Amino acid sequence: MSEGEIDFWFSTGSTYTYLAVSRLDKVAARAGVRFNWRPFSVRAIMREQNNIPFANKPIKSQYMWRDIARRAALYGLEARVPVPYPLQEFDLANRLALLGLAEGWGKPYIVASYRRWFVDGQEPGREPNLSASLAEVGQKVTDAVERASRDEVIKRYEAATDEARKLGIFGSPTFVVGGELFWGDDRLDDALSWLRHGSLKR
């Protein structure tokens, strides 16, 4: 991370991350900030830490969907909640994100796959979302999935998860500014404030 940059750690599969990926480019342009998109496996870390926010918690889950719907509207995003959760192809979705970011088609792919999830109810990493979102960024599904399944990508995914673990990250999205962690889409303003002032200001 260098000056004017925020590390954006996320997993496709996190629900609130929809709000972050879908508005991050606009926020970056408006704030004059660069975000480094860092996919990792929040699922691996949450399992290690016995951190189970929604499974078998119907009341809290119901609130989560409502909260996301209200906040999506605030950001001008569609959200036909609830959507299928948790993802069946969580790791493939995130390895594709990692591959795409390295090859230059990552951001629009991630945003497109989230849009199909939250607007059309199609899970990222599975058909029909997979082919449609990859086609949208000019990628063939068979080739992209083959490349995303190579040892090299798997190792980079594990290394990213290990880096996140060492930083103390336990949830998605997490914004990191000079060693300070800001967890949750709702902490993006705090992260921007920290980058600018080294403290929270309104």
Place this chain on the structure above:
Amino acid sequence: MSEGEIDFWFSTGSTYTYLAVSRLDKVAARAGVRFNWRPFSVRAIMREQNNIPFANKPIKSQYMWRDIARRAALYGLEARVPVPYPLQEFDLANRLALLGLAEGWGKPYIVASYRRWFVDGQEPGREPNLSASLAEVGQKVTDAVERASRDEVIKRYEAATDEARKLGIFGSPTFVVGGELFWGDDRLDDALSWLRHGSLKR
């Protein structure tokens, strides 16, 4: 709840609730809104729902303290974190809050007991916090604890918890505006916006 009012459901013992109780009167005056302070047992509900946010989660807990410290500074509040957690006298602290609100000394008592917790590291509901915070609002500890331990107060505490349960409340603080739940000190702006516009606006 009537027009211009927000129900403020909380438990003394919730960490983030420090940020809410300590600034709520200022927010009410600035926004021209009345908050109905409603103590309940978030602990009872969280146990029923197997909702364990921090126990045995050192990484997430560490983040929580840091997040509270940063946000306390934003609101001009002291917070010498971490503080003793969880509270040993959780129920007494909340029955005293309920009694005090009925008798007219509740709000300053709650704010004072939270201040001693977060600034001096003294748990609400136990000595020396108990006597000092009660004295600050003109109450004798023996008398107040006796009244807070009567069946009538215990029943009202259970009834409030049941009311919260039926509303779908699962955490503290929760702001309720016309049936819409807003969970967390960081959703206070959302609650105010909902009261004013029936939607989130910035």
